[in-house]
Amino acid sequence: MNLYLACFDITDDGNRTRVGKHLAVYGQRVQRSVFEIAVRNQAELDRLKAELQPLLDTGDDLRFYAICRACRQRSHNHRGERVAYIPAAILL
Secondary structure (H helix, E strand, O other): OEEEEEEEEOOOHHHHHHHHHHHHOOEEEEEOOEEEEEEOOHHHHHHHHHHHHHHOOOOOEEEEEEEOHHHHHHOEOOOOOEOOOOOOOOOO
16 A cells, blocks of 8 residues: 655635545545545556546646655654554555
8 A cells, every 4th residue: 555645736616625525535634635545556546646637727736745654653743643544454
């Protein structure tokens, strides 16, 4: 399982909502325009990007930051509580 932090800045309200709903299928929203997502492999990530591309206008931004397992284990919030929890397996 490959983990990513998906962050976006999208100007159109409708497109922003659709991108959020699409990303929610792959993970959980952790802030308004930030998701922690899990994909099986590079092909699945590429497919996700291709599906989202039509929802992006000129000037919009959608980024995927890889989160390694060790990085996830070191992630925490301002109170020192563990964050970025994504299970090792997802049943579909």
